[in-house]
Amino acid sequence: MTEPIKVLIVDDITSTLDNLQKLLSFEPDIQVMATAVNGKEGVEQAKKLAPDIVLMDVNMPIMDGIQATETLAQEVPGSPVIIMSVQGERDYLRRAMQSGAREFLIKPFSGDELIASIRRVYQLEQKKESFLAKTTGGTPVAAAAPPDGGTPAGRRAEHGQVFFFYSGKGGVGKSLIAANLAVSMANETKGKVALVDLDLQFGDIGVLLNLDHSQGITDLIENIDHMDPEFIREIMVDGPYGIKVLLTPISPELADLVTVEHVRRIFGELRKMFDYIIVDSSAHLGEINLEVLDHADKVVVVTSLSIPAIKNTKLALKIFDSLSISPDRVVLLLNKSDAHSEFNKESVEANLRFPIAGQIPNDPKLVINSINRGNPFVTTHPESEISQRIRELVAKLLPTAPAAAEAEPAEKKSRKGLFARR
Ligand SMILES: Nc1ncnc2c1ncn2[C@@H]1O[C@H](COP(=O)(O)OP(=O)(O)O)[C@@H](O)[C@H]1O
Ligand SMILES: [Mg+2]
Numbered sequence: 261m262t263e264p265i266k267v268l269i270v271d272d273i274t275s276t277l278d279n280l281q282k283l284l285s286f287e288p289d290i291q292v293m294a295t296a297v298n299g300k301e302g303v304e305q306a307k308k309l310a311p312d313i314v315l316m317d318v319n320m321p322i323m324d325g326i327q328a329t330e331t332l333a334q335e336v337p338g339s340p341v342i343i344m345s346v347q348g349e350r351d352y353l354r355r356a357m358q359s360g361a362r363e364f365l366i367k368p369f370s371g372d373e374l375i376a377s378i379r380r381v382y383q384l385e386q387k388k389e390s391f392l393a394k395t396t397g398g399t400p401v402a403a404a405a406p407p408d409g410g411t412p413a414g415r416r417a418e419h420g421q422v423f424f425f426y427s428g429k430g431g432v433g434k435s436l437i438a439a440n441l442a443v444s445m446a447n448e449t450k451g452k453v454a455l456v457d458l459d460l461q462f463g464d465i466g467v468l469l470n471l472d473h474s475q476g477i478t479d480l481i482e483n484i485d486h487m488d489p490e491f492i493r494e495i496m497v498d499g500p501y502g503i504k505v506l507l508t509p510i511s512p513e514l515a516d517l518v519t520v521e522h523v524r525r526i527f528g529e530l531r532k533m534f535d536y537i538i539v540d541s542s543a544h545l546g547e548i549n550l551e552v553l554d555h556a557d558k559v560v561v562v563t564s565l566s567i568p569a570i571k572n573t574k575l576a577l578k579i580f581d582s583l584s585i586s587p588d589r590v591v592l593l594l595n596k597s598d599a600h601s602e603f604n605k606e607s608v609e610a611n612l613r614f615p616i617a618g619q620i621p622n623d624p625k626l627v628i629n630s631i632n633r634g635n636p637f638v639t640t641h642p643e644s645e646i647s648q649r650i651r652e653l654v655a656k657l658l659p660t661a662p663a664a665a666e667a668e669p670a671e672k673k674s675r676k677g678l679f680a681r682r
Contacts, residue, residue, distance in 0.1 A: 264291040265382045268311035270302035270328065271295075271344070272320040280315065283371045290378060299328030306336045312385070313378050316361070318345040326359050333360030340381050340582075344369070362582060384550075384583060420454075420531040423657055424539045424556035426549070427563060428572025433595040434562045435464045436627065437620060437650070438540040443469075444638040444647070445654045446501040451535035455499060456506045458523075458552065459542040460515035463508035470634020471497045476507035478514045481522045489533050492526075500639050504534070520547045527552065543572070545579060553585065558657050560591045565601035565608065574612055587614070591656065596622035617656060620649050 267290060271277050277295045284290045293311055296302040300323040306314055314332060318325040329341045343361040362381045365373060425438040435457075442455040457463035457476075466473040479495050480487060496504040506526075509515055530537050539556070541549050553559060559580070563573040573592075580590060592612070594605060597619035605616050623637075623646045630637040638647045 262289075264289050265378060266291055266293045266309070266312045267315060267378065268293060268302065268305055268309065268313070268339070269295045269315045270297075270299065270305075270320070270325065271315075271317040272297050273317075276317070280374070283374065284378075287375055290375065299323030299325055299331075302328050303331050303335070306332055306339050310336065311339050312382055314339050314341045315374075315378075316341050316343050318343060329359040329361050338385070340385050342377055342381055362579075384579070420452075420534045420537050421557045421657075421659065422527065422531070422537045422539060422552065422555060423558045423560060424541065424552050425560045425562060426541050426543075426553065426576065427561060427569070428543055428576040429569050430462075430543050432562050432564045432569050433620070435459070435468060435540050436631070437560075437562060437593065437595065437653075438538055439465055439468045440636045440638045440647075440650050441653055441657075442503050442505075442536075442538040443500045443636045444650045445536055445538070445657075446503045447638070448651060448654050449535070449658070452533070453501075453503045454496070454506065454530055454534040454537045455503055456530070456537060456539045457508045458539050458548065460508050460518055460548070461512040462542065463540065465505060465540055466497075466507050468631060468634065469499050469505065469636065471499060471505060471507065473497075473507055473510060476509050477522075477526070478509040478517055480506070480526060481518060484522055484525060487525065487529060489529065492529055492533065500636060506530075518548065520551045523548050523551055527555065545576075550583075553580075554583070557589065558591055559585065559589055560593055560653075560657070562593050562595055563608070563612075564595050565597070565599055565603045570603070570608060570611055577612060577614055590614070591617045591653075593618045593620065593653070595620045598622055618649065618653050620653075621645050 267284065269277055269280050269292060271280070274297075277297075281292050281295070284292050294305050294309055296305045298320045299316075302314065302316065302325075303323070305311075316325040316329055320328075325343060325345075329343065332339060332341055340362040341360070342363045342365060343359075344365045344367055346367045362384070363377050365377055423441075425434050427434045439455065442453050445451070446453040455465060457465040460477070465471070475495055475497075477495075480492065483491065492506075493504065496506050499505045509517070527537070539552055541552070545553075561573060561576060563569045577590070581587075592614050594608060594616045597605060599622040605619060609616055623644065626637050626641055626644055626646060630640060637644060638650055641647055
């Protein structure tokens with residue numbers, strides 16, 4: 261059996277320590293290795309024991325959880341922190357976000373939430389370590405490399421580019437932009453374009469493009485062992501300008517049937533069949549999203565001018581950073597950038613410490629009309645400003661043309677700098 265996940269719990273209330281310990285004792289893959297009653301003691305224990313995960317209370321005497329988390333992020337980076345805070349501690353929560361904590365649990369939380377969070381943070385850390393081993397270590401390919409040889413080198417041998425659309429929050433316009441971008445990309449490049457809806461439960465691509473949704477990804481996985489290009493093309497639906505669309509399961513409860521392994525195999529095939537693969541996703545950073553994220557050539561993060569959107573984008577960028585997703589691969593997009601708001605591009609960039617690569621204007625009339633008719637606005641109103649901005653995004657996502665390559669190093673450098681600063 262593999263080693264259990266070693267956890268250090270830091271909380272000044274003895275009964276909380278006891279409860280958490282009891283709760284975790286039922287999980288065979290989790291082992292509480294030590295406890296501490298304040299931040300200072302927590303830091304000392306973590307330095308000595310190098311736990312896999314630190315569960316950290318916020319309000320504690322001597323040294324609080326935020327300060328302890330900041331210290332750990334600097335001095336024991338291999339021991340990621342999950343903060344446990346009480347609802348009304350909003351101010352703390354904001355500080356906690358800056359301190360380098362990986363996740364936040366709001367008390368009272370359920371045992372399931374706690375356990376899921378521990379496993380998730382642990383897995384992300386493992387991925388990060390195996391990635392670092394691959395890129396910096398003397399051993400060329402780490403043992404943790406996926407069985408299908410999905411290493412960066414293996415990836416490049418295949419053909420299609422994957423553009424993964426993500427936002428930490430729904431309703432920011434991710435699906436709308438992904439759909440219009442796919443159509444525009446087909447028109448601009450005349451290449452083979454696939455659009456994949458990975459918002460498996462609540463995908464909207466079928467509705468946005470007014471497609472016949474009588475089959476979807478579950479029809480592929482039912483016959484996954486006989487999956488060949490011809491079969492895949494049959495299951496995909498025809499969209500505007502010759503794009504091919506892989507839709508969600510026809511019913512939300514079928515979403516659970518789709519596994520990471522399925523997704524890995526499907527994308528392996530799609531990369532051989534298409535030049536560009538545009539992926540719409542759900543906000544949930546579960547296994548499937550992480551798998552595609554890991555292998556995507558570009559990750560387009562969509563945000564908007566609202567506090568929840570910005571907050572979730574910040575969290576997402578932090579998670580990407582901890583997953584060692586290079587900032588060069590991240591394209592930050594501000595949607596409804598001219599909407600009335602107390603924020604603007606500059607304040608969002610300052611807050612996120614990440615440059616905005618593109619802005620999409622707010623155009624409710626055109627957008628609502630386009631959604632109601634199921635006609636992408638890039639086809640019906642190609643000269644509108646919103647369509648022009650989408651075309652600019654197409655150009656940005658395409659592999660760098662030789663002429664533009666000169667300007668790249670400087671931009672890369674500044675992005676990296678911005679990304680690394682916390
Ligand atoms: N640039 C825009 N201008 C006007 N309305 C927009 C714009 N982007 C998105 N919307 C509106 O926001 C809604 C949510 O967009 P959607 O793409 O479904 O978001 P997500 O996929 O992020 O949940 C859409 O129904 C649309 O009416
Ligand atoms: Mg959506």
